[in-house]
Amino acid sequence: MTTDLASSSGTGTGSAAPADAAATGLPAPDYDRLPEVAAALAARAGEHDRDASFPHEGVAAVHAAGLLTATVDRGHGGAGAGLADTVRILRALGGGDPAVALVTSMTLFAHSAQARAPHWPQDTYGELLAESARRPALVNALRVEPDLGSPVRGGLPAATARRREDHWELTGHKIFSTGAVALRWMMVWARTDEEPVRTGSFLVRTDSPGIEVRPTWNHLGLRASRSDDVLFDSVRVPLGRTAGLAEPGQDGGRDVVGGAWNSLGLTALYLGVARAAQRWLTGFLHERVPSALGAPLATLPRFQSAVGEIEVQLAGAERLVAALAEAVDSGDPLAAAEAGGAKVLGTRAAIGSVEQAVALIGNNGLTNDNPLQRHLRDVLCSRVHTPQDDSVLLGTGRAALDLGGSAR
Template sequence: MPDLQELHAAPGAEAPEHDPHQDLRATVRAFAQSEIAPRIPHMEAADTIEDGLVTEMARMGWIGVTIPAGHGGMDAGHTAKTVLTEELSYVSAAMGAAVQASVLGTAMIDHFGTAEQKRTWLPAIADGSVLPTIAVTEEDSGGHVLSTASTGRRSKRHWVLTGRKVYVGNSHIGRLHGVVVRTGEGARGLTAFLVEADRDGVHLAPHTPRIGLRGFSFGELLLDSVRVPDSHRIGEVGDGLDVAYSSSVLYGRLNLAAVALGILAATHDQVTRYVRGRPRIARESVVRGRVGEIGVLLHLSRLAVHDAARRLDLGLPCDADLMAAKYQAVQAVLRATGLGMKTHGAAGLLADLPMERYRRDAHCIDPPAGTSDIQLHRLAEMALAPGARPQWSVRFARPRPDRTLTQQPGSGARQCPSHP
C-alpha cells in the first residue's frame, strides 16, 4: 500500500475530480517543493527571517485567499485557506505559519473595517504589496485579552498608543499592524487600530531565535506614544475585545489547525519511509503500532479540520467545531511527532533528517489563538451555558454554497493510509 508521500508525489495522485480546490492545491504543492524545500537547510541553520519567500507568496495573491473579489482578493473561502496552509506546512511549517499569520491580519479589516478602510487596505494586501499582522498578545496577559495593559489615549482627532505586544506573527516584515489597546474600563474598554510599521514611535525588538518555525518572525512590537488618526480605528470605541475574539475564533484557530495538519501529514510520511526502509524494525509490533496510531491521528485530524472549514464556508454555526479542530490537530501533532522521535531513536536527533524539525515546529502551534487548555475551557463554556454568547460564525457568516456543497470533509487532501 503506498504511503502518503507516494500518493502526494505520484502521477495521477492529485485530488479527486470533484475537488474545487484541486488547482490551488497543485499550484501550492509545486511551489513548496521547488521554491521552499531547497531553502530549508539555510532557514534552519541561519534562523533568520525568510522575508523573500513570504513576499513572493504574498505577490501570488495567497494572503488574499479570503478577501472578497471586489477588493482584489481570491474570494476562495476558508476551505481554500486551509488547503493552502496545509500544503505549505507539509514542506515548511514556518512558511505555512507566515502565510496564515498575515491572512489572519485581514480578519479585523474584513469584519470591522469601514468601506474606506477596506478600499484602502484590502486591495494592497491582496496584491501582496502590504503584509498585515495582528498584535494582541502581551507578556503578562497571554490569552486573556481583557488583561491588556497597552493604552490608547484620545487627543482631539488622534489617538496616542503606548505599550508592548509580543509574539506578533510576521512582526519584522509586516507593514500594517492591527493593534488592540486599552482605552477605557472593563470589557468595553478595548479598542483596535491599524498602525503602519513606519509610523513614528513604532519599534521592533531584535529578532531572537525560537525553538522552531525557523525563518518565521513572531516577535515584539513596541509602541512609544504612536499617534494615529481616528480614521485608523477599527470598529467602534470599545469593540477591541470583539475584534480580537472574532479574528482568533474564525481565522486563527482554523489557520493553526491547518499548520498542524501539514506537519502531521509530513510526520506520517517520514515515519513510514523510515520504518519501511528498515525491515527488522518494521517487524516490531510496537513500531507497527506507532505507525498505525499516527495514521489514525492524521485521519481524525483531517476530518475535524476540513469539516470545520466547510461548515464555516457554508455559513453554519461552527464556533465549537473550530475550537475542536484546533484542539484535535494540535494534540495529534504533538503525539505523532513524539511517536516519530521514539521510532527514529538516536537518528531522530540528527539535523539531516526532518523528524526533529517537525517535533520542534509542533510545539510552536499550541499557544497561538489559545492553547489546548483554552479550547477545552471555551468548549466547556458552550456546553454548560448554551446560547449564553453569540457565535462569531453566525455573526460574520458569509455562505458560499456554490463553492463548497460538493466538498466533503477532507476531500482532495492527501489520502489516509487506508485509502488505496
C-alpha cells in the same frame, strides 16, 4: 540590535486607494501550485530554522501564487476563499515551512474578517489592497503584552492611545508579534485615555516613525516566524484608522466564526507539519537497511503498525478539520462552536504522531542532521495558540454538565 521599521519596511506614501479594489489586480489564487510552493518553502525551512531568519522569499512565493490574498472579498476584487480553501492552503504550507504558513494565516484571517464584517475604514483597507497587488503586504494583530499575557484570559491592555487634535498618539509594548520585522500593517490592541476607556485595534503602517522591533524571539520552535517584541513610542495614528473601538463589554462579544477560522486554520497548519514528519519517516524506513536484517525497516510489522497508527491519527484529524471548515462556510453555527474541540483533537494527533515517529527511530529522530527534530519542535507550538486546551475543555465540560446528564 534593534530595527527601525520606518526605514526598513518600504517607501509607501500612505496615500489612500479606493476601497473598490476590483481594479487593483490582486493575483488570483492558484491552488494547483500549492505542492510547488510547499516544496520551495521546505527547501529552505531548515536554513531559516538554524539561523532564526525570516523567510522573505517564502512569503514572496506564497504571494506570487495568489495565496496570500485568497480570502479578500469578491467585492474588493479578491477570490473570496472560504475556510475550507484556507484550511487547504495552510495544511500545504505548514508541510513546507510552518513559519511562512503562520504569517500567511494571520493575513488570510485579517482579510476574511473584513469580508465577513467590514471594520477597517474604507480608504485604509483600499490602501492595503492596492499594495497587496504589487507585493506581499502582511497583516497581523498585536495583542499580547509583557504584563497582561494573552488577552483572552481577561484584562485591559497597557498600550495606550492618547487623543490629540487630529490623531491618536500610540505608546506601548507588544510581545510575541509574529512576523513583526516583515509586517506592513499592525492591528495594535490598545486602550484610549478617555473616560470612559475604550479598547480596540489601532491600524498602524509599519513605516510610521516611532516603531521599533526588538529581536527578542529565541524560541524552541517556529524560530523563523520572528515573533519579536514591538515598541511604540508616540506613534501617530490618524483618528479614523481604528477598528472595533468600543467600551469594554460593549464590543459585540466573542466572534464565534472568527474563532473557528483561527482554530481550524491553525490546526490544519500543524497537521501539515505532522505530514512532513510522516513523509520523512517513511522515506527513512525504506532507506534504512540494518546489516543484521538485510532488508529495509519498512518491511518489519512493528514499523508498519506504527506508521499505520500515525496515518489513522492524521487522516481522521484532517477529515474532521476539513468537514467542519466546509460546515462553517455553509453557515452551520454548531460547526463553528465545535471548532475549538477539533483543535484539541487535531493538534494532539499532530503532536502525538510526531512524538511517535521520534520514539520509533531513536537517535536518528533527534539529530540535527535530520528534519524530524525540527518538525517536533515546530508541532509543539500548536499548544500555545488560542484557544488553548484548558479553555476549550473547561467550556465544553461546563456545557456538557449543563445538559443535566442527558444523552446527546
